[in-house]
Amino acid sequence: MLAVHSYGFAARITRGPEASRLYLQCPLTDTADQWPDERVWDELGTRFGEPVAPGPITSKQVVPLRGVVFSPVRHGRLFLLGDAAHLISPMGAEGMSLALHDARRPRCG
Structure with a gap:
């Protein structure tokens, strides 16, 4: 699932029956600590235009992409x-x- 929203890019890429990789575009000045799980799920729902079922998030990183x-x-x-x-x-x-x-x-x- 991919979305381009006025807030930025979002993606949920299935990595098997039990896992997905999530991507949210955010300012490079943000840190992973500024994105608690609830904020991640809310933001994905906003960008996809529909609620996203939350689950455990095992790892978070801010990665500069070019x-x-x-x-x-x-x-x-x-x-x-x-x-x-x-x-x-x-x-x-x-x-x-x-x-x-x-x-x-x-x-x-």
Whole structure:
């Protein structure tokens, strides 16, 4: 489950029948201590637009993620697509999606 909300990105990625990995975009100045479990569950519900059943949270981290888009993405007949054109954290899992988007709508430059 993924959401893009005015408050930021949120994701709940199933890691098996009993576990999920949760992601919430927050300011880099925040610390894990500022995100008690209740706040995490409330924020996920807000960003997904529906209540999220709470469960035990075993680990919390604030991880700086980055995204870089190279420009130009074309040199003559060579086009950069997906991971070659966009440096996204592996947690974003966007390489294939970006490659398909790029192939459908190549940018000149």
